[in-house]
Amino acid sequence: MIAGGGAAGMAAAVGAALNGHETILYEKNEKLGKKLYITGKGRCNVTNACDTEELFDHIVTNGKFLYSAFYGFSNFDMMTFLEENGCPLKTERGNRVFPVSDKASDVIAALERKLRTLGVTICLGEPVKELSLTEGRCDGVVLSKAETKVSADAVIVACGGLSYPATGSTGDGYAFARQAGHKVTELSPALVPFECAEEDVRSLQGLSLKNIEARVYDGDRILWKEFGEMLFTHFGVSGPVALSASSFAARILKTRTLAMDIDWKPALSLEKLDERFLRDFEHAKNKQLKNALSDLYPSRLIPVMIKRSGIDPEKRVNEITGAERSRLVHLTKSFRVTLTGLRGYQEAIITQGGVSVKEINPSTMESKKTPGLYFAGEVLDLDGVTGGFNLQIAWSTGMLAGQSV
Numbered sequence: 001m002i003a004g005g006g007a008a009g010m011a012a013a014v015g016a017a018l019n020g021h022e023t024i025l026y027e028k029n030e031k032l033g034k035k036l037y038i039t040g041k042g043r044c045n046v047t048n049a050c051d052t053e054e055l056f057d058h059i060v061t062n063g064k065f066l067y068s069a070f071y072g073f074s075n076f077d078m079m080t081f082l083e084e085n086g087c088p089l090k091t092e093r094g095n096r097v098f099p100v101s102d103k104a105s106d107v108i109a110a111l112e113r114k115l116r117t118l119g120v121t122i123c124l125g126e127p128v129k130e131l132s133l134t135e136g137r138c139d140g141v142v143l144s145k146a147e148t149k150v151s152a153d154a155v156i157v158a159c160g161g162l163s164y165p166a167t168g169s170t171g172d173g174y175a176f177a178r179q180a181g182h183k184v185t186e187l188s189p190a191l192v193p194f195e196c197a198e199e200d201v202r203s204l205q206g207l208s209l210k211n212i213e214a215r216v217y218d219g220d221r222i223l224w225k226e227f228g229e230m231l232f233t234h235f236g237v238s239g240p241v242a243l244s245a246s247s248f249a250a251r252i253l254k255t256r257t258l259a260m261d262i263d264w265k266p267a268l269s270l271e272k273l274d275e276r277f278l279r280d281f282e283h284a285k286n287k288q289l290k291n292a293l294s295d296l297y298p299s300r301l302i303p304v305m306i307k308r309s310g311i312d313p314e315k316r317v318n319e320i321t322g323a324e325r326s327r328l329v330h331l332t333k334s335f336r337v338t339l340t341g342l343r344g345y346q347e348a349i350i351t352q353g354g355v356s357v358k359e360i361n362p363s364t365m366e367s368k369k370t371p372g373l374y375f376a377g378e379v380l381d382l383d384g385v386t387g388g389f390n391l392q393i394a395w396s397t398g399m400l401a402g403q404s405v
């Protein structure tokens with residue numbers, strides 16, 4: 001029996017049914033995989049086609065726990081599964097795998113077809129209320145409607161986390177885990193935008209830049225850095241680089257602020273950038289500074305950079321001193337933003353934290369405390385970066401749990 005018909009729950013049901021078990025899947029929504037529909041902006045980045053060994057490099061929390069799961073049902077096994085079940089795939093930049101049709105619905109349809117072929121009983125609009133625990137064993141669940149108990153030899157909890165609660169992921173799985181005496185580690189939204197302190201950052205709202213480098217600092221210690229795309233919003237920073245950074249910053253931000261330095265010109269060293277300024281200034285020596293920077297920065301950024309440099313925007317370029325130019329060069333390489341917090345679960349791609357993996361057998365996904373109880377997917381204290389890795393966690397742990405019952 002499986003609670004939750006998302007990615008992990010469907011994989012678990014396939015795994016259990018393939019092993020000949022009579023399988024029932026309870027999903028509280030009126031359809032399966034409601035979150036899957038919105039993954040990858042509706043295209044569903046199902047997995048990543050990197051070497052299976054490299055999957056571990058993209059797991060942020062408890063990668064080692066996933067050894068049996070990833071090798072038991074790998075990224076390539078998932079790709080084969082989808083292709084054999086009528087969902088052809090393609091691989092894009094960064095080894096990201098999508099359905100050829102660019103439709104997440106085709107991934108769900110393939111899974112659903114397989115579930116039906118295998119004879120899995122799918123109960124929609126059927127929330128699980130709690131686990132049934134008898135003499136230290138999990139022997140079924142209690143359904144919310146009519147408070148009926150349904151017995152089972154094994155129960156797989158695949159209720160997801162807390163992010164995008166409108167999709168059905170409202171944290172029920174954590175309550176079930178606690179009911180069975182499991183520890184749930186500290187929870188936090190992750191792969192989520194940052195809120196920032198500076199007014200001038202908010203004035204950049206709507207600006208999106210592709211080739212920047214961001215470095216996140218905890219005091220003097222560099223926590224994380226990445227090259228890529230960043231988006232400025234009315235509250236702070238978002239876009240791929242910021243989202244990835246959030247996974248490494250989430251826990252620390254609960255106690256203190258962090259600093260992010262944005263390098264607008266990562267391809268140029270300080271010296272090369274200074275030469276570039278000199279060249280541009282030579283061509284525009286009679287212009288005012290505010291009119292001389294359009295080759296270096298997008299127009300929205302120019303007033304912000306000049307203000308931070310403290311130079312009079314009306315000043316003619318040929319009057320700019322070496323020290324002033326140096327200030328601009330350094331600002332361009334290190335534009336500091338204070339990260340004050342994260343946006344909430346409503347905007348978070350995943351939940352960081354979850355059922356402590358110390359109490360789960362990594363070879364089976366079974367609880368070490370309560371026989372008959374299994375966990376799979378985001379409800380566990382596992383998370384990865386973007387690129388298809390979070391869904392692969394769900395597919396692999398789901399399949400392993402299903403095959404282990």
Ligand SMILES: Cc1cc2nc3c(=O)[nH]c(=O)nc-3n(C[C@H](O)[C@H](O)[C@H](O)COP(=O)(O)OP(=O)(O)OC[C@H]3O[C@@H](n4cnc5c(N)ncnc54)[C@H](O)[C@@H]3O)c2cc1C
Binds near residue numbers: 029034164167
């Ligand atoms: C906007 C967005 C885009 C994303 N894009 C990607 C992407 O492209 N690639 C990627 O790898 N990851 C992506 N993710 C992350 C990925 O969707 C999740 O990691 C994954 O869905 C987790 O699968 P899961 O089955 O564990 O949980 P979920 O998908 O959350 O499924 C849990 C299911 O359990 C059901 N449920 C909950 N409580 C109960 C209950 N009491 N009784 C019965 N049913 C219950 C829920 O309704 C839900 O259907 C994205 C996430 C979001 C929010």
